[in-house]
Structures are given as structure tokens and as C-alpha cells.
Amino acid sequence: MIIIVGAGLAGLACASRLEEAGEEWLLLDAATKPGGRVATEVTADGYRLDRGFQVLLDSYPTARRLLDMEALHPSYFDSGALLINRDPSGNLEFSRFLNPLAHPNHALGSLLSPAFSWSEKLSLAAHALVQILTPDGWLLKNETGHSTIEELHRLGLDRGMHKRFLKPFFSGVFLENNLETEASIFRYDLKKFALGRALLPSCGMGAIPQQLASRLPAARQKYGTKVTALHRNGDRFTGVTLDDGSEMECDELVLATDEQGTRFLLGLPPGRDWHAVTTLYFTGESPLYEGGLIVLPSCDNGQVSNFCDLTNITADYAPHGRRLLSATLLNPQAVDNQILVSLVQAEITSMFPAFADWQFLKELSIRQALPPRLPGYGKELMATRFASNLSLAGDQVTLASIEAALSSGLDVAESLLAKS
Ligand SMILES: Cc1cc2nc3c(=O)[nH]c(=O)nc-3n(C[C@H](O)[C@H](O)[C@H](O)COP(=O)(O)OP(=O)(O)OC[C@H]3O[C@@H](n4cnc5c(N)ncnc54)[C@H](O)[C@@H]3O)c2cc1C
Structure with missing residues (x-):
């Protein structure tokens, strides 16, 4: 039995390959649904709020191999950006920069x-x-x-x-x-x-892990199941303890957990802080700009790193007649939510006056969003083969992207198949 802990994209890719090869496997995740950091919340009003502004690139080779892109009903961004600059006199300059x-x-x-x-x-x-x-x-x-x-x-x-x-x-x-x-x-x-185009699935980014999970037997996927301890006998990991106190045995163990989760389970000291991100969602009726573009303001003292009217990409992200904008903040300067929302509203309204009529919907803060990848990062990555029967997958062992998570999950599955 191969136990995979973590049903993010890496764990799901690993399980997909093992299932294809007819192996015995079990996927465990603490969360109530698959996807890890790739998730979409659907509000009671019908807005689709991705867990942070995320896109899938159609130039990702492993994503193309594993996913049925058409079944995601993709809507494509224009390749480029709407740039907004403030000249020395304070006047705004708008320009579209498109990938030729x-x-x-x-x-x-x-x-x-x-x-x-x-x-x-x-x-x-x-x-x-x-x-x-x-x-x-x-x-x-x-x-x-x-x-x-x-x-x-x-x-x-x-x-x-x-x-x-x-x-x-x-x-x-x-x-x-x-x-x-x-x-x-x-x-x-x-x-x-x-080379590629960024896309959003019509049901939100969470449709990506949902598609992978829906092709796998439900009986082999256990959600709301946190692994609290690993059992070790010398160089071998023999099983796991779950949060309800029960225990499970395994021949091979795959930790497709995030780096902090892996470190906790292996009894290692916490690693470096990851990059955090805050996303503010707003809704309104009046369009702000034309085209499926992300907006990049270049003001030095602004709060907003980028923003995008997601309904310019796909109307499916908001209820009929409404629009949905996501604003990404890397270093929010106000701790108070109301002050932050007012600052962001004022900032975007200074660029698009019609935004004054828009309303705030929700704030999403992700403290451990992406691992830092500074020069020399390769030496700091966790090893894929951690012990004789323990493998690690996910962006803890490679780059931080949808593609990297998927391909690392596949790589671990292939190495286990090569062993058996
Ligand atoms: C805001 C944001 C924007 C991003 N934008 C993009 C983008 O535009 N394009 C792109 O390619 N990539 C993007 N990424 C990166 C990409 O989403 C991640 O690299 C990828 O999803 C990581 O997948 P993973 O499977 O390695 O880890 P995770 O998704 O973190 O999955 C780990 C899983 O392990 C589970 N787990 C942890 N500990 C335990 C335990 N003890 N027991 C049971 N389960 C456990 C967790 O619940 C989780 O489901 C973005 C990430 C964020 C956060």
C-alpha cells in the first residue's frame, strides 16, 4: 500500500499515475476537499473567488498531459497587460502592452x-x-x-x-x-x-484539482483526515497516525504536503517564511476597462500590486449582470481591514472613477503562499527521496507552480513504479 499525504496538485498527479498503473494507494488530506492551494470558494450569491489570483498557462506541458483542458471550459486572458503610469506632473498614462x-x-x-x-x-x-x-x-x-x-x-x-x-x-x-x-x-x-496563454476555468481554478480527483476512485481519497505522526522503524516509514487516533500501515509513503507540513511531520525545525499575499475581491456593475487584461499600476507608494476585472475574462465568475475584480496586495500597509479596503478603493478609483460605485466583497490572506526561490535555492530544497521508502513531492522539492507540482507528483509515481 502506498499512502500519499496531501491532495494538492502534486498528490493528485501522483495518485493519477499510480491508479493508471494499477497500484494500491490511498490519498489523505486534512482539508475537506482536494486542491490544497488551488481552490475556489463559491459564495451564496454565486461569485467564484479563487484562493488568490491564479492562472493556468496552456504552455505547461504536464498540465496539458494530465488535464482535459476543454472540459475545464477555459476562457483566455489577452497576453499582455494594461499599464498605468503616473507622469511627473501626476497625470495618468494608460497603455496596452501586448505579446506580439x-x-x-x-x-x-x-x-x-x-x-x-x-x-x-x-x-x-x-x-x-x-x-x-x-x-x-x-x-x-x-x-x-x-x-x-x-x-x-x-x-x-x-x-x-x-x-x-x-x-x-x-x-x-x-x-x-x-x-x-x-x-x-x-x-x-x-x-x-x-509562448502560452493564461486561462481561467469557467468554474474557477478549483476545477483543476476537482477534475483530477473526479477521475480517481472516491474510496481511495480521504478528506478531512489529518496525518498527525509518522511511524518509523530505522530507515523505513511503516505507517501514519491520523487525527482520530487511528493508525494505518504502508509499504511506501509520499509526503505531498506543503513544506511546513512536511517539516512538522518529520520533526524538523520550521523552514523559512514563505511569501504572503492578500487578495481583495470587489463587485460592481459598471465596466472599468476593455479587454481580458491584468492591470499593472506602477505607482511606488500604492497598496495594489495588480488587479483584474475577472468578468472581462469570463462572465461565469460573477452572477448575471455583476462584475468581479480581484486586487493583489503583496505588502499591505494597513492592518485594519476597513482602512485597507478604503485605501484600495481610493487607489483604484483614482485610475478608474467608475470604481467608486463598486462594493467590497471579501479579503483573503494567505500567509504561506509561495516558497522563496532566491539564488542558490536548489541547495535548500528538500530531497525527493528522503528515506528508503519515503518520497516528497510538490513545490517543496521543486519550483513553485501548478506545472512543477503536477510534474513532481508524476516523477515520484514513476520512481515508485520503477521500484516495484
Ligand atoms: C495565491 C497564489 C497564487 C498562485 N498563482 C499561481 C499561478 O498563477 N500559476 C501557477 O502555476 N502557480 C501558482 N501558484 C502556485 C501553485 O498554486 C502551487 O505551487 C501548487 O498548487 C502547490 O501544490 P502542492 O501540491 O505542491 O501543495 P499544496 O497545494 O500546498 O498541497 C498540500 C496539501 O497537503 C495537505 N496537508 C498538509 N499537511 C497535511 C497533513 N499533516 N495531513 C494531511 N494533509 C496535509 C494540505 O491540506 C494540502 O491540501 C500560486 C499559489 C498561490 C498560493
Whole structure:
């Protein structure tokens, strides 16, 4: 029997492969439903609130292999962003920056855009081209040893392009403001965003784990079941204790838990803090802007890192006639919820006056959202094969993304199949 602890994307991918191969497995998760950090709450009024602003990229190879994309009823973002800059006199400048590979009709407009200098546009295009021509495996295995911000300095992309596009965009991807993340991850993400389109399933991001879980036998999935201790006999892990006091035996154990959960179960000291993120959801009736774009404000003293009218992507995220906006905050400066909401409302209203009529819906704060991936992070990752019959999966052993979680779950399953 193989016990998998954690039914996030990594645990579900592992279970999917073991089921395909006819193995005996059992999936245990403390939460009441599958998905871990990828989840969607449907409110009584019919709003779909993802657990933080998340997207699936259709350029993720393992996601394409494991998921029935069409059955998710995907709606696609435009590839690019609506950039908002405040000039020295305080006037707002709006410009659309679109990926010419995804929107060839706008290629000339993006090329001639006065928002950035020619040298910055050419440098970014050349850098993206190099990554496109580099195999994924090479990008993922070879750390550069320097941060994203250092890479942007070296490329001469640390002026307007940094302030108005690269910093607000990639700080939202890495969930950190200083772009300290290892540059190899920037290169990989740049390639995936250049070649792919971001999408939302019509029922919310939670539809992704739901789809994986629905294809697996229900009797092998136990939710609301927390593992509180592991049983060890020398180098072997022989079973687990559950929160109701019962015990289960296993031949192989997979911890597809988040890093803090794994450390707790293994009796290791807590690891570094992960990046936190706060998402505020608002609803209204009046459209703010046109197009399926994320909005990137480049104001230095603002609260909001990015925001998006999700109903511009898919009307299914809100009840009929209503709209839903998600605002992402990386370092909220107000602890009081009401003050924070007022600050964010004022900030977005200063860019889109129609937002004054919108109402606050909900705040979601995730303290352990993404693990930091600073230069040298590879040496700090937990080992995939922790003991002779204990494997780890998920973003604790690899990059932090939907793709990385899925592929690490598959890798662990393959290594167990190779052993049997
Ligand atoms: C706000 C936010 C935005 C993101 N945006 C994107 C994005 O746009 N694109 C992208 O590709 N990635 C994004 N990510 C990253 C991506 O969601 C994660 O990397 C991925 O979901 C991690 O999956 P996992 O299976 O490794 O871990 P988790 O999803 O954390 O799953 C771990 C599971 O283990 C369970 N567990 C833990 N301890 C125990 C225990 N003792 N007993 C039983 N169960 C236990 C938990 O309940 C949980 O279900 C985002 C993440 C966040 C938080």
C-alpha cells in the first residue's frame, strides 16, 4: 500500500499515475476537499473567488498531459497587460502592452509603443527569444546564481520597462516585490508567458484539482483526515497516525504536503517564511476597462500590486449582470481591514472613477503562499527521496507552480513504479 499525504496538485498527479498503473494507494488530506492551494470558494450569491489570483498557462506541458483542458471550459486572458503610469506632473498614462507572438495584429503597435525605449523593447524581445530556443529542462536545471533584478540590470531593462511592466508583472508571479527570485525562474516564466496563454476555468481554478480527483476512485481519497505522526522503524516509514487516533500501515509513503507540513511531520525545525499575499475581491456593475487584461499600476507608494476585472475574462465568475475584480496586495500597509479596503478603493478609483460605485466583497490572506526561490535555492530544497521508502513531492522539492507540482507528483509515481 502506498499512502500519499496531501491532495494538492502534486498528490493528485501522483495518485493519477499510480491508479493508471494499477497500484494500491490511498490519498489523505486534512482539508475537506482536494486542491490544497488551488481552490475556489463559491459564495451564496454565486461569485467564484479563487484562493488568490491564479492562472493556468496552456504552455505547461504536464498540465496539458494530465488535464482535459476543454472540459475545464477555459476562457483566455489577452497576453499582455494594461499599464498605468503616473507622469511627473501626476497625470495618468494608460497603455496596452501586448505579446506580439499571441497578438500578431498588434505587433506593430507594441513595437512602436512610446511607453518604452527601442533598446528596452529589443533587449526584452531578444532575451525572450533566447529562452524560447532553450529547452525547458536546461532552463530548469541550470540556476544562474543571480537574481531577476540583477539580470534586468545586465540586460539594460532596469529603467522604464522595469518600473512599468517587468516589476509589477513578475512581482505578481513571484509574490515578492524586489525581484530577488533566481533569474533562471524568470527566464522559464518569460518563455512560458511568451509562448502560452493564461486561462481561467469557467468554474474557477478549483476545477483543476476537482477534475483530477473526479477521475480517481472516491474510496481511495480521504478528506478531512489529518496525518498527525509518522511511524518509523530505522530507515523505513511503516505507517501514519491520523487525527482520530487511528493508525494505518504502508509499504511506501509520499509526503505531498506543503513544506511546513512536511517539516512538522518529520520533526524538523520550521523552514523559512514563505511569501504572503492578500487578495481583495470587489463587485460592481459598471465596466472599468476593455479587454481580458491584468492591470499593472506602477505607482511606488500604492497598496495594489495588480488587479483584474475577472468578468472581462469570463462572465461565469460573477452572477448575471455583476462584475468581479480581484486586487493583489503583496505588502499591505494597513492592518485594519476597513482602512485597507478604503485605501484600495481610493487607489483604484483614482485610475478608474467608475470604481467608486463598486462594493467590497471579501479579503483573503494567505500567509504561506509561495516558497522563496532566491539564488542558490536548489541547495535548500528538500530531497525527493528522503528515506528508503519515503518520497516528497510538490513545490517543496521543486519550483513553485501548478506545472512543477503536477510534474513532481508524476516523477515520484514513476520512481515508485520503477521500484516495484
Ligand atoms: C495565491 C497564489 C497564487 C498562485 N498563482 C499561481 C499561478 O498563477 N500559476 C501557477 O502555476 N502557480 C501558482 N501558484 C502556485 C501553485 O498554486 C502551487 O505551487 C501548487 O498548487 C502547490 O501544490 P502542492 O501540491 O505542491 O501543495 P499544496 O497545494 O500546498 O498541497 C498540500 C496539501 O497537503 C495537505 N496537508 C498538509 N499537511 C497535511 C497533513 N499533516 N495531513 C494531511 N494533509 C496535509 C494540505 O491540506 C494540502 O491540501 C500560486 C499559489 C498561490 C498560493
